[in-house]
Amino acid sequence: MINRGAHFISGLLNRKPLPATIRAAQAVMKAYISLPALFSHQTAEPGICGIIPPRLQSLTVICFVAINVILCCVRYQAFSGNLYWSTPQLQVWRYVSDRTGVLAMSNLPLIWAFAMRNNLLMSLTGWSFSTFNIFHRWVARVATIEAIVHSIGYTVFSFLGWYNYDADWKEQYWWMGVIATIVMSLLCVFSFYPIRRYTYEFFLLLHIAFAVLFLISMWYHVAIFAGEYNVFIWPCVAVWCFDRAIRIGRLVFLNLPSFRATATYNQDANSIRLTIPTRSLLRPRPGTYYYVYLLRGIKLWESHPFTLASWSSKQLANGSNIQDLAFMVRPYNGFTARLRDHILQKGEEINGHISKLSVRMAIEGPYGTPYDLSKYSSILFIIGGSGITVALSHLQALLESLKESQNKEKHSGVHSIRLVWAIRGAALFDDVFQQDLLEWRTPSSLTRQVDFRMDVHNTGAAMPATQLNGQIEIAQIFSHRPRVHDLIMECAEEWHARHEKMAVVCCGPGTMVDDARAAVVAAVGKGYDEINFHPEMFHW
Ligand SMILES: Cc1cc2nc3c(=O)[nH]c(=O)nc-3n(C[C@H](O)[C@H](O)[C@H](O)COP(=O)(O)OP(=O)(O)OC[C@H]3O[C@@H](n4cnc5c(N)ncnc54)[C@H](O)[C@@H]3O)c2cc1C
Structure with missing residues (x-):
C-alpha cells in the first residue's frame, strides 16, 4: 500500500516540477531499492529454485522472515521452581512449541490470501500476481518451519515425561497435527520450481488436494480448544470460496455470448491467434491477461494465462454489444501443443500454411495490474x-x-x-x-x-x-x-x-x-x- 500510495502521490506531484531534493531522493530510491535485482543481475530468469524477486520485494520477504524469527525467539521466562512445569528445560520446550504453533496458524490466512487470482491486495499495492505468488511461497515456507518446530517441540516435551508418548498417538488432535505438519511439508516439497515448471497440472491438482487435507486436519487438530483457533481456519476457507465464486462468475459472465473462439494456426510463424467474443461491459486494458480454457477432452479445469493482444467491438443483430478479444499463443509442449494439433487435425486450411477452426473455449479475466x-x-x-x-x-x-x-x-x-x-x-x-x-x-x-x-x-x-x-x-x-x-x-x-x-x-x-x-x-x-x-x- 505504501508502494501504491507513493506512486499515487508522485503522480500528483509530477504535474508540478519537484524540488531537487525530492527528485534526488526518488532517484536514489529507484536506483537502489525499488528497481534493482536483489544482489546481482538475475531476477526474471529462473534459477534452479525459481526466480529471485527484485530488491524491494526481496527486502519485504526478508523483513517478514526476520519478524517471524524474532517473534519465535524472544521473551521466554523459564525458571526453576515453576509449580506447573518443573524444569526450565520443560518450560522452554513447551513455550517454544506453543509460540511456533500459534505463529504458524496466524500465517495461514496470508498464505491463502496471497495465492488467489482475485486478490484485493493487488489493486491496493499495485504489485502483480507474480509478486504475491512469491510472498505466498515464502509465508508458506516460514509457517511450515514453524509447524515443524512446533511438532518437534511437542514430541520432545512428551518424551521428557510430561505426556505419555505412546498414549498421545491415540489422541485425535495429536495424529491430526502430525498429518497437518507432514502435508504442509509435502506441499512445500512438491512446489519446488522444476516440478511446477515441468509438471504444472500434477503440481496444481496435488496442491489443491493437499491444501484441502491440510485444512481438515488442522480443524481436528485444534478442535480441543473448542473453536478458539478456528479464527485462523475460516478466513482461509472464506478467501478460497470467494475467489472460486468470483472466478465462476467471471467465466460465465464473460463467455455467455458463445463459449466459442476462432483459432487460427500459422505454421510458418508457429503462432496461434485466438479471437474470443465476450460481453463488453469493461473496457479492455493493455497489459492485462486472461486464463484460457479449452472446453474439450477431460482436462476441463486446465487454464493457461495469455496476454490480451487486441480488441474490437461489434453490435449483434439483437442490438447487444460484443467485444472480440484477441490473443497470440506460442505453442509449446502441453496445453498449447494440444490446441495446435487440434486446429491442424480439424481445421480448415485457408492457404498452404494457415489453418482455421471454431473451438469450444472460455476465458476468465481480466487479471493483472494495467x-x-x-x-x-x-x-x-x-x-x-x-x-x-x-x-x-x-x-x-x-x-x-x-x-x-x-x-x-x-x-x-x-x-x-x-x-x-x-x-x-x-x-x-x-x-x-x-x-x-x-x-x-x-x-x-x-x-x-x-x-x-x-x-x-x-x-x-x-x-x-x-x-x-x-x-x-x-x-x-x-x-x-x-x-x-x-x-x-x-x-x-x-x-x-x-x-x-x-x-x-x-x-x-x-x-x-x-x-x-x-x-x-x-x-x-x-x-x-x-x-x-x-x-x-x-x-x-
Ligand atoms: C501473465 C502471463 C501471460 C502470458 N501471456 C502469454 C501470451 O500472450 N502468449 C503466449 O504464447 N504465452 C503467454 N504466457 C505463457 C503461457 O501461459 C505458457 O507458455 C503456457 O501456459 C505454457 O504452455 P504449455 O503448452 O507449455 O503448457 P503445459 O506444458 O501444459 O504447462 C507448463 C507450463 O505452463 C505454465 N502454466 C500452465 N498453467 C498455468 C497457470 N494456470 N498459471 C500459470 N502458469 C501456468 C506452468 O508454469 C508451466 O511452466 C503467459 C504467461 C503468463 C504467466
Missing part, C-alpha cells in the same frame, strides 16, 4: 518473440488515447515510440506486420503526431526481399540480437536531453528482462531519473 503509457512522452518497447502481444495491446491503447486527445476527451503526451523486437524468423514478423500494425504503418493525422520507429532483430533465417516491401519505412531490420543496454542508454540520453518522461516496457526471455532492468538502473544512476520500468513476464 498501466497507462499515454502519460509518458517517450516509450521504448523491448520485446522478444511472442512477447509482442504486450506491445500490440499498448499500441492499440495509445492509438485510442491519441484519438481521444484529438477529440479533446483526454490528454496524450506521447511523442516518440520505439519498438525493438527480437525474433527467430521472418514469418511471425510478417504476420504481425500485416495484421496488427496496419494503422501504425499508414500515415494519418493520428500517427503523424508520434515518431514511431521499429527495430526488428531477426536472428533466424534471413527475410526474403518480398517480405520487406513497404516495411522499411518504419522498420529497420538487423540480423543480430538487440544490444539492450546500449539501446536503453541511447534512448535515455536522447529523451532526457529533451526533458521527456520515459517508459521502458520489456517482455521476453528472462535474460532480456534482466538486461533491461540492469540498464534502466544504470540509466537512473547516471541521472536519467525520469524513467519508469515495466517488466512483463510469461512465467511466475
Whole structure:
C-alpha cells in the first residue's frame, strides 16, 4: 500500500516540477531499492529454485522472515521452581512449541490470501500476481518451519515425561497435527520450481488436494480448544470460496455470448491467434491477461494465462454489444501443443500454411495490474518473440488515447515510440506486420503526431526481399540480437536531453528482462531519473 500510495502521490506531484531534493531522493530510491535485482543481475530468469524477486520485494520477504524469527525467539521466562512445569528445560520446550504453533496458524490466512487470482491486495499495492505468488511461497515456507518446530517441540516435551508418548498417538488432535505438519511439508516439497515448471497440472491438482487435507486436519487438530483457533481456519476457507465464486462468475459472465473462439494456426510463424467474443461491459486494458480454457477432452479445469493482444467491438443483430478479444499463443509442449494439433487435425486450411477452426473455449479475466503509457512522452518497447502481444495491446491503447486527445476527451503526451523486437524468423514478423500494425504503418493525422520507429532483430533465417516491401519505412531490420543496454542508454540520453518522461516496457526471455532492468538502473544512476520500468513476464 505504501508502494501504491507513493506512486499515487508522485503522480500528483509530477504535474508540478519537484524540488531537487525530492527528485534526488526518488532517484536514489529507484536506483537502489525499488528497481534493482536483489544482489546481482538475475531476477526474471529462473534459477534452479525459481526466480529471485527484485530488491524491494526481496527486502519485504526478508523483513517478514526476520519478524517471524524474532517473534519465535524472544521473551521466554523459564525458571526453576515453576509449580506447573518443573524444569526450565520443560518450560522452554513447551513455550517454544506453543509460540511456533500459534505463529504458524496466524500465517495461514496470508498464505491463502496471497495465492488467489482475485486478490484485493493487488489493486491496493499495485504489485502483480507474480509478486504475491512469491510472498505466498515464502509465508508458506516460514509457517511450515514453524509447524515443524512446533511438532518437534511437542514430541520432545512428551518424551521428557510430561505426556505419555505412546498414549498421545491415540489422541485425535495429536495424529491430526502430525498429518497437518507432514502435508504442509509435502506441499512445500512438491512446489519446488522444476516440478511446477515441468509438471504444472500434477503440481496444481496435488496442491489443491493437499491444501484441502491440510485444512481438515488442522480443524481436528485444534478442535480441543473448542473453536478458539478456528479464527485462523475460516478466513482461509472464506478467501478460497470467494475467489472460486468470483472466478465462476467471471467465466460465465464473460463467455455467455458463445463459449466459442476462432483459432487460427500459422505454421510458418508457429503462432496461434485466438479471437474470443465476450460481453463488453469493461473496457479492455493493455497489459492485462486472461486464463484460457479449452472446453474439450477431460482436462476441463486446465487454464493457461495469455496476454490480451487486441480488441474490437461489434453490435449483434439483437442490438447487444460484443467485444472480440484477441490473443497470440506460442505453442509449446502441453496445453498449447494440444490446441495446435487440434486446429491442424480439424481445421480448415485457408492457404498452404494457415489453418482455421471454431473451438469450444472460455476465458476468465481480466487479471493483472494495467498501466497507462499515454502519460509518458517517450516509450521504448523491448520485446522478444511472442512477447509482442504486450506491445500490440499498448499500441492499440495509445492509438485510442491519441484519438481521444484529438477529440479533446483526454490528454496524450506521447511523442516518440520505439519498438525493438527480437525474433527467430521472418514469418511471425510478417504476420504481425500485416495484421496488427496496419494503422501504425499508414500515415494519418493520428500517427503523424508520434515518431514511431521499429527495430526488428531477426536472428533466424534471413527475410526474403518480398517480405520487406513497404516495411522499411518504419522498420529497420538487423540480423543480430538487440544490444539492450546500449539501446536503453541511447534512448535515455536522447529523451532526457529533451526533458521527456520515459517508459521502458520489456517482455521476453528472462535474460532480456534482466538486461533491461540492469540498464534502466544504470540509466537512473547516471541521472536519467525520469524513467519508469515495466517488466512483463510469461512465467511466475
Ligand atoms: C501473465 C502471463 C501471460 C502470458 N501471456 C502469454 C501470451 O500472450 N502468449 C503466449 O504464447 N504465452 C503467454 N504466457 C505463457 C503461457 O501461459 C505458457 O507458455 C503456457 O501456459 C505454457 O504452455 P504449455 O503448452 O507449455 O503448457 P503445459 O506444458 O501444459 O504447462 C507448463 C507450463 O505452463 C505454465 N502454466 C500452465 N498453467 C498455468 C497457470 N494456470 N498459471 C500459470 N502458469 C501456468 C506452468 O508454469 C508451466 O511452466 C503467459 C504467461 C503468463 C504467466
